[in-house]
Amino acid sequence: MTNETRMPGDLLVRIGAIVFIVGAVATLATMTPLFIGTTPLPTPAYFVCMLMGLGFALALGGLLRSALAQKRRSREPSAV
Secondary structure (H helix, E strand, C coil), X not given: CCCCCCCCXXXXXXXXXXXXXXXXXXXXXXXXXXXXXXXCCCHHHHHHCCXXXXXXXXXXXXXXXXXXXXXXXXXCCCXX
């Protein structure tokens, strides 16, 4: 267990990373047949590759959300 508190964008970053990895694996799977000279995979496999960009966008959105929340917290007057 950690004592870290969760930031608002943490879940988006984690989901984005998982979606990015799925897209990266799909990209490797669809490009490999092209390099080894076998039959290419069907078109839907290439659409799964687009998850890489979606995952990147989700992670970036999570980072921005976390940064905005941190900025808001730093501007709040601290109770002494």
